[in-house]
Amino acid sequence: MSGESSEPYRHDFPFHDDLFSVFSQKPDGLQGFDPQTAPPFMSFGDYLHRSTTDCSLVVQGFDAPRSQPCDPVVDGDGGKNAASGEGDGMTPVTPNFSASSSSTEAAGDEDWGHCKVDQPKQEVQEEEKHAQGDGEGRDKTKKANKPRKKGERQRGPRFAFVTKSEVDHLEDGYRWRKYGQKAVKNSPYPRRVIYLIESHTFFSHSLGSYYRCTAQKCNVKKRVERSCQDPTTVITTYEGQHTHHSPASLRGGGGHMLSPSPTTNLRRSLLLQQVSRSSSSAGYTNPNTYHAGLPPLLPQLHVPDHGLLQDIVPSFTHGSQR
DNA sequence: CGACTTTGACCGGCGC
DNA sequence: GCGCCGGTCAAAGTCG
Secondary structure (H helix, E strand, O other): OOOOOOOOOOOOOOOOHHHHHOOOOOOHHHOOOOOOOOOOOOOHHHHHHHHHOOOOOOEEEEEOOOOOOOOOOOOOOHHHHHHHOOOOOOOOOOHHHHHHHHHHOHHHHOOHHHOOOOHHHHHHHHHHHHHOOOOOOHHHHHHOOOOOOOOOOOOOOEEEEEEEOOOOOOOOOOOEEEEEEEEOOOOOOOOOEEEEEOOEEEEEEEEEEEEEEOOOOOOOEEEEEEEOOOOOEEEEEEEOOOOOOOHHHHHHOOOOOOOOOHHHHHHHHHHHHHHHHHHHOOOOOOOOOOOOOOOOOHHHOOOOOOHHHHHHOOHHHHOOOO
16 A cells, blocks of 8 residues: 555664674675675665575575484585584585585475465455455454465565574564464474574474564564474574564664663573674584574664673674664 | 463365 | 365463
């Protein structure tokens, strides 16, 4: 309706190379990205969207064959050791990444993890709701769903990141509403999603939470699940692009966007832990460090005394409006 | 009272 | 064709 700015939303923070510094290697598709010359407001997702139209370069997901539970599907040896935190450390270079991508990258584009698209469905539903007055019967509403054509699935850009955190739902400046949680029962390893991040493989846990951005007309969703190998590892997957600005950024101005909360300190410590681990081990030899661990929205997190972060990553904040 | 979470049911795709 | 499973819906419950 009313021609709002239809241009894709961009996160209110500049893109820092430091975000990439936590990656052991920049994916090929991203190597051309220069934070110095990039547009001032370019988000991780936005960039990925532009450069790859999806985020398969960063994260790839596909279903694990039911018959092969947590079997390390990774070719070679790199990936599986990562999660177990054992092995000869992390290989800074990631041959598997490209190797495996050649076989599954398809995931990125049309069939990422065999997920289904409901965006069209929602639109259809809303239209029908308006047409029918308002849905009274729950079943009616559901049965009114028009079947989606095959191959019609289309998703927004997606990217996932891995964090070591005890908190499932990391604050990112947006407001989310949980609309579902799925726990697959009676099966130790159901159709588990396998994430290939860098050269590491993450198997999602069988319990996932589904969130949707609360803003109207914004279809961004995110899924939060824990790694089955390491319960302290949270895999967060974003899907779509926000069509609005972060409520946090609107009210904040400046670099500190979220008001401090009891959980902020916890988050901060977690972030610091990650940043320091990653950056301090120049060669990324710390097997406990899952790179790609910084959420793309990280700079929106509130850090009361970001000096700490600056100490560790000097350019972490100076890019944002200061 | 509004916003949000919980939770069981439902739908449709996919594998067998 | 059937059953499993991921994703979603929506009523009920909870919280501030």
